[in-house]
Amino acid sequence: MNTVKTVLELRAAVARARGEGKRIAFVPTMGNLHQGHVALVEKAGQRADFVVASIFVNPLQFGPNEDLAKYPRTLAADQEKLVGAGCHLLFHPEVEEMYPHGQDGQTRVSVPGVSEGLCGASRPGHFEGVATVVTKLFNMVQPDIAVFGEKDFQQLAVIRTLVRDLNMPVQIIGEPTVRAEDGLALSSRNGYLSAEQRAQAPALYRTLRQLAEAIRGGERDFAKLQESGKAELSAAGLRPDYLEVRESTALRPARDGDQQLVILAAAFLGNTRLIDNLAFEL
Numbered sequence: 001m002n003t004v005k006t007v008l009e010l011r012a013a014v015a016r017a018r019g020e021g022k023r024i025a026f027v028p029t030m031g032n033l034h035q036g037h038v039a040l041v042e043k044a045g046q047r048a049d050f051v052v053a054s055i056f057v058n059p060l061q062f063g064p065n066e067d068l069a070k071y072p073r074t075l076a077a078d079q080e081k082l083v084g085a086g087c088h089l090l091f092h093p094e095v096e097e098m099y100p101h102g103q104d105g106q107t108r109v110s111v112p113g114v115s116e117g118l119c120g121a122s123r124p125g126h127f128e129g130v131a132t133v134v135t136k137l138f139n140m141v142q143p144d145i146a147v148f149g150e151k152d153f154q155q156l157a158v159i160r161t162l163v164r165d166l167n168m169p170v171q172i173i174g175e176p177t178v179r180a181e182d183g184l185a186l187s188s189r190n191g192y193l194s195a196e197q198r199a200q201a202p203a204l205y206r207t208l209r210q211l212a213e214a215i216r217g218g219e220r221d222f223a224k225l226q227e228s229g230k231a232e233l234s235a236a237g238l239r240p241d242y243l244e245v246r247e248s249t250a251l252r253p254a255r256d257g258d259q260q261l262v263i264l265a266a267a268f269l270g271n272t273r274l275i276d277n278l279a280f281e282l
């Protein structure tokens, strides 16, 4: 696997692969890779001939009080995992390479509708930062397909909408969340948890499963379910940020009669904010 740090080198390497008639897949990441990322890279390899990954901790998508400075940077271990997963090219730019004219005057991409509410409400500017960097990365790599995790369900909806609305010639593939044995969704942020918090964390997915069961069993008072889910999280020692039942394609609040649902939640354990979701069909 070749690692490049500049857009020029990236474009040259992708052009060579294209010249050989290869189909290009892209997996953007912020590094600190775990099995969930490995699954994305493996999926990319099944669907294309040449797999490009990026590792870039994008300052534009972090709020002023978030974990940008302490976000784990583990390049050597990440490179090893990428090689094992079958990645051909890693793009690992510095901030100055991605934002050579500074971040303040940078053109931004905003995706109304699906960016609003949920994480968009708790993290103002976050999805604009994500949409902007993903647009830039897509323009740099120009992949045929790009693979994202379903764990970031709202992010995936934002990216699908962005690609549709801006006519980007890239197919977006969502890959199911990889979980620990006790149900906790793998996340780079799990590494911030103390042993005690790690033991409490599976309550997030457990609560989502209980609510999904109740809905499958006929419960349609979504407001009541949301309140009882949050109470359940609090009782398990988590501090709920949001817990909402939504229609899973438009991401609007669920209504009786909807067939495709997703329950999305974010909760704090200490300073660590975990998110998870459970999508299902009735």
Ligand code: PAF
Residues within 6 Å of the ligand: 028, 029, 030, 056, 058, 061, 130, 133, 134, 152, 155
């Ligand atoms: O999901 C992530 O790791 C990031 O939000 C992404 C898509 C790489 C953009 O920085």
